[in-house]
Amino acid sequence: MTGRLFARRPQDPPPVAQMLGLVALTGLLGLVLMPWIWALVSSFKPRAEIMSTGFLPSVWIVDNYVALFRDTLYLRWLFNSAVVSVSAAVLGMALSAMAGYAFAKFRFVGREVLFWIVIASVSIPPFTTVIPLFGWLAKLQMLNTYPVLILPFAASAFGLFMMRQYMSTLPDELIEAARIDGCGEFRLFLTIIVPLARPALGTVGILIFISSWNSFIWPLVFMRSNEMFTLPVGIAGLNSEQMAEYGLVMAAAIVSCIPMLTIFFLMQKQIIAGLTRGAVKS
Amino acid sequence: MTVAAGPVAAVRRRSRGPLGLRLRRAAVPYLFILPFFALFGVFWAGPIVASFLYSFTQWRGISDPVPVGLKNYVDLLSDERFFTALGNTLWMAAGYVVVANLAALALALLLDAGWMKLRQFFRTAFFLPMTISMVVSAVIFQLIYAGDIGLIAKLLALVGVEGPAWLRDPTTAPYAIVLMRVWRTMGYYAIIYLAGLQAVSTDLKEAARLDGASEWQVIRHVTLPGIRPVALFCVVLATISGLEMFDEPMILTQGGPGDATLTAVMYVYQQGFQFLQLGYAAAASYVLTLIIVLISIAQRLVLGEKDR
Numbered sequence: 001m002t003g004r005l006f007a008r009r010p011q012d013p014p015p016v017a018q019m020l021g022l023v024a025l026t027g028l029l030g031l032v033l034m035p036w037i038w039a040l041v042s043s044f045k046p047r048a049e050i051m052s053t054g055f056l057p058s059v060w061i062v063d064n065y066v067a068l069f070r071d072t073l074y075l076r077w078l079f080n081s082a083v084v085s086v087s088a089a090v091l092g093m094a095l096s097a098m099a100g101y102a103f104a105k106f107r108f109v110g111r112e113v114l115f116w117i118v119i120a121s122v123s124i125p126p127f128t129t130v131i132p133l134f135g136w137l138a139k140l141q142m143l144n145t146y147p148v149l150i151l152p153f154a155a156s157a158f159g160l161f162m163m164r165q166y167m168s169t170l171p172d173e174l175i176e177a178a179r180i181d182g183c184g185e186f187r188l189f190l191t192i193i194v195p196l197a198r199p200a201l202g203t204v205g206i207l208i209f210i211s212s213w214n215s216f217i218w219p220l221v222f223m224r225s226n227e228m229f230t231l232p233v234g235i236a237g238l239n240s241e242q243m244a245e246y247g248l249v250m251a252a253a254i255v256s257c258i259p260m261l262t263i264f265f266l267m268q269k270q271i272i273a274g275l276t277r278g279a280v281k282s
Numbered sequence: 283m284t285v286a287a288g289p290v291a292a293v294r295r296r297s298r299g300p301l302g303l304r305l306r307r308a309a310v311p312y313l314f315i316l317p318f319f320a321l322f323g324v325f326w327a328g329p330i331v332a333s334f335l336y337s338f339t340q341w342r343g344i345s346d347p348v349p350v351g352l353k354n355y356v357d358l359l360s361d362e363r364f365f366t367a368l369g370n371t372l373w374m375a376a377g378y379v380v381v382a383n384l385a386a387l388a389l390a391l392l393l394d395a396g397w398m399k400l401r402q403f404f405r406t407a408f409f410l411p412m413t414i415s416m417v418v419s420a421v422i423f424q425l426i427y428a429g430d431i432g433l434i435a436k437l438l439a440l441v442g443v444e445g446p447a448w449l450r451d452p453t454t455a456p457y458a459i460v461l462m463r464v465w466r467t468m469g470y471y472a473i474i475y476l477a478g479l480q481a482v483s484t485d486l487k488e489a490a491r492l493d494g495a496s497e498w499q500v501i502r503h504v505t506l507p508g509i510r511p512v513a514l515f516c517v518v519l520a521t522i523s524g525l526e527m528f529d530e531p532m533i534l535t536q537g538g539p540g541d542a543t544l545t546a547v548m549y550v551y552q553q554g555f556q557f558l559q560l561g562y563a564a565a566a567s568y569v570l571t572l573i574i575v576l577i578s579i580a581q582r583l584v585l586g587e588k589d590r
Contacts, residue, residue, distance in 0.1 A: 012397045013497070021392055022399065028389075029407050032465065036410075038433050039422040051431050099318035106311035114319070121326050123574050125526045127550040128567045129325065131560050132332035135343060155321035185310045214415035216529045221555060232417035236533055239421050246425055253418045260413040268406060275470065276477035 036257075043250035050246045064247040065255070073226055074252060077234035081213055082259075084146055084230060088153035089209040093201050095154055100163025101193055105175060115164070118157045126217045134221055144224045153212040159204040162274065166200035167193070203274030206267055213260060231256045337565035343558045354565035364566060366541045367549035368573070374456050374545065375524030382464045382520050383513070386471035391501065393472070394479040405476065408469030416466065416529035423462045424449075424534060449535055452542035459530050459543055467523075471516045478512030479505060514585040518578055525574050546570045 012018070042050055043064050045057040068074050102108070103115055129152075137143050170193065178188045194201070219230040229237065235252045238245070264271060337354055339347035358364050389408065393401050411419065426433045429447025438445040448458040482505050490500045528547040531537055537544035537552075547570070554563030 012395075018397050021395070025389075025392060025404055029404065032408060032411060032469070034433070035419075035422050035426055035465070038425060042425055050425075055436065095318040095321065099315040102311040102314035106314075108308070108311040111311075114315070117327065118322060121322075121330065123522050123571075123578055124326075124330055125547055125550075125567055125570050125574065126528065127547060127554060127563065128333045128571055129329035131550075131554050131564050131567065132329040132336055133325065134555070135336075135341070135560060138343070151321050152325035155318055155325055157326075160318065189314070210413070214417075216415065216417050216532075217551075232415050232529075235421060236417050239424070239533060246431075249421055250425065253414075253421050256418055257414050261410070264410070264413045272405075272409070272473055276474055 036254075039250045039253055043247055043254050045247055047245070047247055064251040067248055068251045068255065072238060072248075072252075073229070073234065074255070076227055077229050077231045078256075080146075080228060081230040084149045084153075084219075085209045085212040087146070087150045088212040089205040091150065091154035092156050092159050092208040093205045096156060096159030096163045096204055097167075097194060097197060097201060098189070099160050100165075101167050101189060101197075103160070103164040104167035104170075105172070115160075118160055122157050130217065130221050137222065143222055144228050148222045149212070149215075149218055149230070152218065153208055153215070156204070156208050156211070158211075159208055162204055162207075163197065163200055166197055170196055199270065199273075202267070203270045206263065206271055207274055209263070210260070210271075333564045334568060336561050337568050339561040340559075341561040341564075343560055347561060350561070354562045355569075357562065358565055358569060363541060363544070364546075364549060367544045367546045368570075370456065370542070370544055371525055371527065371546040371570075372573075374460050374527060374543075375521060377457075377460045378463050378524040378527075379517060379520045381460065382467055382471055383516055385464060385468050386516065387475050387513075389468065389472040390475035390479055391505075393476055405469075405473060408472055410469065411466045412470040414466075417533060419462060419466050420530045420533040423458075423465075427458050427534075450539055452539045455535055455539060455543050459527075459534060462530060462534075463524075463527070467520070471520065474512060474516055475509065478509040482508035510585065514582065517585060518581055521577055521581065522574060525570070525577070 013021075041056060044060040044062070046059070046061055046063070049057050103111060134143075137148055142148055174192065175188065178192055183191075214232065215230075216232045216236070219228075219233045220236075223229050223233060226234075226237075235249065235256060238252055239249050336347055338349060338351060340350045340353070341347035392398065393404055398404075425431070427448040429435055429445070429450060432448070434448065435445050446454055448454045486504050486508075487500050490504050495503070526547050527545045528551065531543040531545055531548055532551070535543045537548050546566070550563045550567045550570070553559045553566060
């Protein structure tokens with residue numbers, strides 16, 4: 001640190017160019033944040049002003065937020081989303097840790113094939129699985145139930161991939177030592193492997209949570225009543241039913257961003273580590 | 283030799299053990315993967331196979347599927363809307379892959395520059411749109427694109443220009459949707475590119491500079507070849523997600539105007555869940571699957587490691 005804003009090494013561009021670079025980045029950042037700002041501003045506008053030419057509301061009103069919680073099932077959708085996403089994340093962490101451990105530390109017949117099948121499933125377009133499931137679940141009368149949205153997300157290919165990657169970095173000697181001490185296989189996993197894998201577990205949990213929280217197709221097809229909708233389906237419904245209630249829809253959109261943004265700021269490190277780990281190593 | 287044979291023999295004997303113990307030991311990994319694969323089988327592998335079988339049937343949902351051989355696939359060949367949907371999908375996905383990756387790479391190069399200040403801040407800020415769902419981003423962008431009351435229209439009005447209704451005009455609607463997608467995911471790909479750039483050896487770059495290479499030559503001949511695997515990852519991922527586009531056109535345009543933004547996955551949804559032609563939808567979905575797999579393989583061949 002030289003203390004000068006534009007310290008310059010021989011290979012660096014001249015300060016003017018650096019300045020231009022920063023200005024361009026800041027401008028681009030403004031563009032990236034603009035839709036949110038616009039949605040936020042619009043959510044405080046009375047209906048008439050959304051339709052008029054002005055940019056800022058003449059009076060900032062909270063009516064849209066009041067209506068959102070009073071006249072719609074918004075809190076119920078929020079609750080549904082939370083139940084489904086938290087359950088999927090917790091269950092998904094357990095399943096992918098167990099399976100990832102087996103793939104990383106055991107040799108068994110079918111290991112390569114099974115792993116390859118899971119990875120290949122990632123490129124299958126969504127309705128390929130949804131179509132038969134719809135028929136089966138309808139017959140079993142399981143449409144409109146939470147497990148239908150929890151279980152598929154808990155079997156996450158991404159989670160398995162990431163846990164296998166992480167588990168294979170754990171030293172074999174540790175496992176061997178525990179076995180020689182007579183530690184049972186499952187106790188070994190719970191008391192030695194799981195604590196060591198905590199960072200990767202956190203990442204897997206968050207990523208499953210995000211994909212479940214943001215998922216649209218599954219709840220759209222499998223949830224058949226207003227009370228069972230998750231936030232994306234509920235918001236999409238508000239958007240199509242009440243075409244002109246833009247203020248209300250924007251309020252719904254803004255509130256739905258809050259949990260994810262909170263999680264992102266709290267766990268930024270794990271999220272970014274998780275997103276880049278797979279890419280750079282594979 | 284005889285001294286060493288003792289412990290080795292003991293280990294061998296232990297690992298053979300009685301049959302029951304050996305079986306139990308062999309079962310351990312299967313027990314660990316069982317819960318995962320039980321769910322994976324029911325919710326992913328099973329349906330993927332079943333879908334293929336159903337694609338040879340006529341299946342209206344309530345009644346049992348009736349085998350019809352290749353009829354669905356033959357019908358698809360003469361289904362103009364299906365080809366429109368496929369064409370839109372390929373075209374929009376291509377645009378999305380190119381623009382999103384170039385923008386992300388440019389952003390990452392800028393953030394990776396040695397002189398860059400506030401790198402962490404920018405990295406975080408550009409990633410933010412990725413934390414919201416496609417549904418919410420589509421809903422928000424509605425108020426950006428709307429012809430009369432949208433932000434763009436209002437800004438254009440300030441300078442006396444009357445823009446088109448971006449989402450209601452078949453020539454602009456696909457671009458509007460692609461741009462919105464770029465907005466949402468650019469930061470995500472930029473983070474991955476940035477991680478790849480930072481993994482490129484600084485020694486190699488220094489050596490090139492000492493040999494008199496210009497900054498551009500360093501980027502062109504050292505940095506870019508170094509991030510080839512990362513680029514492959516991003517391009518394949520963007521391609522798959524682009525070819526599976528559904529949420530945004532579903533919310534913003536319902537595939538319109540006309541069929542200008544009808545995507546393949548939307549078409550499958552319409553056939554399956556609006557017209558309850560589940561067998562036909564499964565066939566259409568399988569054609570799309572095949573296209574995705576072929577394109578991914580082609581990308582791996584072109585962008586993958588040359589020495590394999």
